[in-house]
Amino acid sequence: MRIDLTKLIGTYGAEIPFEGQVDLTGEEMYGAYPFQSPVTYSGRIVNHLGVLRLTGTIKTVLNTCCSRCLKPLDILLTAETDVILSRDAGAEEEDDVFPLEENAVEVEDVLVPALILQVDMTYLCKEDCKGLCPICGCDRNETECSCQTRQIDPRLAALASLLNRQDEQE
Ligand SMILES: [Zn+2]
Ligand SMILES: [Zn+2]
16 A cells, blocks of 8 residues: 655644455465455554654564474464654664655554564474374374384484394295
């Protein structure tokens, strides 16, 4: 959503509220497309004694999965932004300043990066998720397979296969 700031610039105390939705379904993160739920935002831009300040909230439900057991997970994700909009050259050097190239702002350019910053690389369904068995693929939270008792240190794997061969010969 593009907001024209010309009216706001001359009037101290003036404000422009905004509210909208952004489509991030095509946004790829860590090899997945986690933004399949609606992404909504709202906020306002205020002329505070000549300084344009944008405050806003953006939120969605992130559609991801547990990195250990691959169970689908819906994570509520919210980001708050509070930035000064500035046309001063070099303003982008400062924190909390969003540089403007004209007297208008695309609010999604301010809000979406804040939301994306909130996304973690991995999520777990629970702190102690046991994950999937690497051998039979069963969910170890639900099933106890016999594979885990036979897990072998890779350094001993060669020795083990040698012993197995001897077993077969006997
Ligand atoms: Zn899990
Ligand atoms: Zn198993």
